[in-house]
Amino acid sequence: MQKITRDQLIEKAASLLANGTVSCVLGWQKGEFDYDITPAVFETEDELKANFVWNDFCGANFSKYLVSKTKKCEGKILVFLKPCDTYSFNQLLTEHRFDREKVYAVGIPCEGMADIAKVKAIAGDGISAIDCSGEKLAVTTIYEDAPVMIDAKDVLAERCVNCKSKKHVAYDELIGEDGDVIDSARFDEVAKIEAMTPDERFAFWQNELSRCIRCNACRDICPACTCEKCVFGNPNSSLENKSPANSFEEKMFHIIRAFHVAGRCTDCGECSRVCPQHIPLHLLNRKFIKDIDSFYGEYQAGAEVGSRAPLVNYTTDDLEPGEVFERGDN
Amino acid sequence: MQVKEYKPLIVAFCCNWCSYAGADLAGNNRLNYPADVKIIRVPCSCRVNPMFVLRAFQRGADGVILCGCHPGDCHYTSGNYYTRRRMALLFSMLDYLGIEKERTRVEWVSAAEGAKFAATMNDFAEKVAALGENKRLEDLRCKR
Numbered sequence: 140m141q142k143i144t145r146d147q148l149i150e151k152a153a154s155l156l157a158n159g160t161v162s163c164v165l166g167w168q169k170g171e172f173d174y175d176i177t178p179a180v181f182e183t184e185d186e187l188k189a190n191f192v193w194n195d196f197c198g199a200n201f202s203k204y205l206v207s208k209t210k211k212c213e214g215k216i217l218v219f220l221k222p223c224d225t226y227s228f229n230q231l232l233t234e235h236r237f238d239r240e241k242v243y244a245v246g247i248p249c250e251g252m253a254d255i256a257k258v259k260a261i262a263g264d265g266i267s268a269i270d271c272s273g274e275k276l277a278v279t280t281i282y283e284d285a286p287v288m289i290d291a292k293d294v295l296a297e298r299c300v301n302c303k304s305k306k307h308v309a310y311d312e313l314i315g316e317d318g319d320v321i322d323s324a325r326f327d328e329v330a331k332i333e334a335m336t337p338d339e340r341f342a343f344w345q346n347e348l349s350r351c352i353r354c355n356a357c358r359d360i361c362p363a364c365t366c367e368k369c370v371f372g373n374p375n376s377s378l379e380n381k382s383p384a385n386s387f388e389e390k391m392f393h394i395i396r397a398f399h400v401a402g403r404c405t406d407c408g409e410c411s412r413v414c415p416q417h418i419p420l421h422l423l424n425r426k427f428i429k430d431i432d433s434f435y436g437e438y439q440a441g442a443e444v445g446s447r448a449p450l451v452n453y454t455t456d457d458l459e460p461g462e463v464f465e466r467g468d469n
Numbered sequence: 470m471q472v473k474e475y476k477p478l479i480v481a482f483c484c485n486w487c488s489y490a491g492a493d494l495a496g497n498n499r500l501n502y503p504a505d506v507k508i509i510r511v512p513c514s515c516r517v518n519p520m521f522v523l524r525a526f527q528r529g530a531d532g533v534i535l536c537g538c539h540p541g542d543c544h545y546t547s548g549n550y551y552t553r554r555r556m557a558l559l560f561s562m563l564d565y566l567g568i569e570k571e572r573t574r575v576e577w578v579s580a581a582e583g584a585k586f587a588a589t590m591n592d593f594a595e596k597v598a599a600l601g602e603n604k605r606l607e608d609l610r611c612k613r
Contacts, residue, residue, distance in 0.1 A: 333565065341567025341605055370520065377610070386608040391523045394562055398519050401558055423562070430561050435554070450558070453550035455540065460556040460575040464564065 140274060140291055141250050143315050145193040148219060151245060151314060152191070153184040155217055161243050162214030165204055167197040173269040174255045178204055180212070193219075194271035195253040195291060200409050202227035203362040209241040216242055221249040222318065223302070225309045226405035226441030227362035232309070233444050234403075236365050246310035248318065251291070251299035256417060258294045262287040298408030298421065301325035308442055325406065326429045329422060344390065350416040351389040353381035357410035357420050363400035363440075370395070397423040402431060402448040405441040434458050477531040477597045479506045481590070482521065484514045486544040487579045488536030494583030502590035506534075514538070514575075515548035519559045522573065526606035532572045532597035536586070539577040549577070568605050571596045 152164045168179035168190040176196045181187045201218050205228075208216055220228055225246060232239055253276065259266065262278040270277040270286070276294065277286040303325060305318025332340060358364050358371065371378050371392060378392065397404075397420075406428055410420040431438055435449045435457070483489040489510050495502060511517055514537025522533045535556060537549045556575045564570045574593055578586045 337564070337567045337569065339567070340565065344566045386610065387523075387527050387606045388608055388610075390566060390606075391520075391527060394523060394559075394566070395520055398559065398562070423565075426562060426565050427558060430558055434557060450551070450554055453547065453554055455550070457540075457550065457553050458557055460553060460560050460573075463557050463561045464570050 140271060141193065141195065142248055143193070145191065147314060148193050148245075148247065149184075149187045149191055151312075152181070152187055152217055155243065156182075156184060160215060161217040163208075163212045164217040165201050165208060166219060167192045167199060172266065174253075174258070174266065180208065180216075194269075195251075195276065196255065196269070196271070198252040198296065198409075198412050200224045200227055200360075200362055200407050202231055203360070203365065205237045205242055206231065206365055209237045212241070214241075217245060218242055219245050219247050220307065220310065221247060222305050222307050223249070223298075223405070223407045225307045226304070226439070227407050228309050228441070229444050230403055230405055230441035231362060231365065233441070233446065234365070243312075244310045246307035246313040246317070248305065248315040249299075251295045251302060253291060253294045254296035254412075257296075258289060261289055261294065296408070296412065297419075298406075298411065301327075303406060303439075309444070326425060328419075329425050329429050332422065332426075347418050348389045348393055350418055351381070351393070352416060353389065353392065354415060356413045356415065358396055360409045360413045361396075361400060361404075362407060362409065363403045363405070364396070393420065393423055396420075397427055400424065401427040402438070402450040403440050404428060405439070434463075475598070475602065476505050477594060478529060479503070479532045479534065479590075479594055479597060480525040480530045481506050481508045481534045481536060482511050482514065482517045483508050483578075484537045484544075484549075485510055485512050487538040487542070488514075488576075488586065490580035491536070491578045491582050491586040494580065495587040496583075498583050500583060500587035502587040503594040505594055506590050513543065513545050513548040514552040515543075515545075515555075517552065517556075519555060522559065523606075526572075526603060527608040528611050529603070529607065531600070531603040532574075532593060534573070534589070534593050535575045536578045536589075537575070539579055542579065569600055571600055572603065572606075 155161045164181040166181055167176045169192050170177045174196045176192055178199050202224050265281040266278055267281050268279040275288045275290055277288055279286040301323045302321055303323050304320045306320050307317055404424045408421050431449045438449050514535055517535055525533050537552055540549055543549045560573050576589050
């Protein structure tokens with residue numbers, strides 16, 4: 140259950156629309172089901188009242204939407220940002236991807252988002268409704284009359300279990316209280332994989348990545364991936380589609396996808412959230428973040444606007460590529 | 470059917486300003502290095518995109534080596550410093566995915582180090598040959 144309510148957000152958005160501060164609102168709206176909540180642009184209070192949603196399934200990070208929406212929307216655009224979204228917001232500002240003057244950012248606290256896969260594992264398939272307003276999630280399925288009550292803690296998304304920060308690093312206005320940066324255990328899983336033998340690691344990733352259907356959802360959702368033309372969109376490259384055979388092709392895609400955002404990835408976890416095959420893509424990104432932290436000093440992308448990313452920076456006594464393997468922690 | 474002796478295919482990306490001239494010097498001095506090493510000349514070691522390395526593997530290379538100017542000696546002042554960071558991360562990632570770490574290497578070879586070039590290539594070719602064919606990074610569509 141979230142601490143702030145839908146009504147609070149609608150009230151805030153409606154008052155900003157009414158006094159002309161903003162001309163449209165970027166918010167969440169119900170999808171086909173209660174749990175597949177989609178981003179939407181609202182222009183009137185009536186639209187907000189009818190369709191706006193705020194609950195445990197509002198995981199979508201709006202930062203990337205600002206890149207296209209600030210160009211389309213006349214006047215300012217109101218955007219609701221959870222703490223982790225503000226890091227992406229700053230990172231995109233650092234890269235000059237949108238005009239800060241055209242955005243009115245409202246920071247909202249987040250108690251962690253639910254993972255529908257975990258909900259389905261407990262409640263089963265055929266979910267017809269989910270009520271997030273109480274202490275527990277009430278999940279109604281088409282097979283049972285009484286809803287299944289689930290503790291929100293039990294179905295917390297992986298990225299929220301290891302939440303890195305409840306602190307908003309960018310906002311014009313804050314609703315509720317600001318939190319702190321959390322010393323999370325987000326690299327534990329990476330360390331676990333590093334501790335495996337090369338054969339085990341290869342088998343692990345072969346198992347995970349061979350499920351990839353190359354839908355490119357991870358690329359499209361990623362707030363750091365904002366190129367208008369992508370190397371994987373080139374029809375002459377033989378890289379744009381899934382290869383029919385189990386091969387290096389999907390590993391190449393995922394290595395390069397993670398590499399292109401290395402040093403700029405804020406670890407928002409959107410890639411894993413949208414993956415229809417439930418591939419733990421954040422483990423690739425976190426490997427790069429962990430390496431950068433240990434090779435070149437702690438760096439959190441998006442913590443401040445204008446910081447120089449580690450891969451566009453250097454020192455004369457950097458680690459040699461050959462020394463990477465001699466280190467104890469690898 | 471005659472069974473062909475296994476020979477590794479090695480792709481060497483060599484910086485135009487140092488290692489490429491180093492390879493030339495090795496040749497002029499009649500120093501032997503394996504013919505399996507295929508040199509690709511690049512304007513600077515930092516021209517090498519991580520995709521080039523993976524693409525070489527996908528197309529059937531068994532080992533990829535990058536040769537550039539010694540840190541501090543880059544023709545373009547700082548190119549090789551960026552290479553160093555990029556490749557350190559890429560190699561670490563390949564290792565994370567369980568790919569043999571001996572298949573990739575970065576070596577700094579200047580234009581005057583013909584002997585070092587030949588020695589590096591001999592050593593690298595030997596190590597890659599010991600690993601055998603590149604199974605983990607192959608793409609069946611690119612098989613010859």
